[in-house]
Amino acid sequence: QQQVRQSPQSLTVWEGETAILNCSYEDSTFDYFPWYWQFPRESPALLIAIRPVSNKKEDGRFTIFFNKREKKLSLHITDSQPGDSATYFCAASADYNQGKLIFGQGTKLSIKP
Amino acid sequence: GPKVLQIPSHQIIDMGQMVTLNCDPVSNHLYFYWYKQILGQQMEFLVNFYNGKVMEKSKLFKDQFSVERPDGSYFTLKIQPTALEDSAVYFCASNWGGSYEQYFGPGTRLTVL
Known part of the structure; x- marks a missing residue:
């Protein structure tokens, strides 16, 4: 049973474009979502x-958009750089689990210069 | 930032042998975790440990697995006996308990022949 799902499996964008990585989850008790x-x-x-108290979190070029009702979130990377090429994992954790992280399958992001 | 250390970085053993993976967590952290990552896949939670006790373990944490942290020394994962399917990278993580953020070590690549 996969509780955290990511799409796409792999993504290639050109340098300077915005990359969008998607994540969804099943357990409504999850209350912390790290990438x-x-x-x-x-x-x-x-x-x-x-x-989940927020529907958006921004840190420089990286922004998480969170939709609690649909149990979906996405990571937007603006002005993509070749150094952003990596595998990105969405994870989730619930309070009662002492912070155990449930990871998605990952999205392999490649930035073409 | 805070560093989690893991020793050794790579271990090759024959099936049936015992292996101990060592983790040196961040000094003031209280919660400790082991995750297993098979090449190209997501990390999967094995076990978490707090105050000298296992708090939760997943179905991947077989009877052949054990963890301990005697007297504040290394947090260890012991596998006895090992099986071919134990080949993976094992990541240790730690958390101080006041937030969900987990810090991961560099991993130990275990190869069982």
Whole structure:
């Protein structure tokens, strides 16, 4: 049972364009949604995160849009740079689980210069 | 930022042998986690640990797995005996308990022959 789903599996955009990565979830008790990025053979690192009290979280070129009613969120990367090329994981956590993270399958993003 | 260390970075063993993966979490962190990532797939939660006890484990945390953190030393994941399907990268993470943010180590790549 996949509780967190991501689409697309892979995405290629040109440098300077906006990349949109999608995520959906099933468990309505999830209350924390971090996005991690991971470069090949490196550990995942927290990029940006949101709680359901907000429907938008912005950090520089990275913005999360959150729709609680539809249980969907998306990560927008504006002015994409080649250095943004990585695999992006959407994750979710619920309070009662002591912060256990449930990860999606990831979106492999490639930025073409 | 805070660093989680993992030793060794790569371990190759024969099926049936015992292996211990070591994690040095961030010094003031209280919650510890192990995740398993098979090449090209998402990370999957194995177990979390707090105050000397396992809080929750997933179905991936087989009877052959055990965790401990004796006297504030390394947080360890022991697999005895190992099986071919245990080949993966194992990530340790830690969290201080006041927020959901988990810091991940660089991973230990385990190869079971």
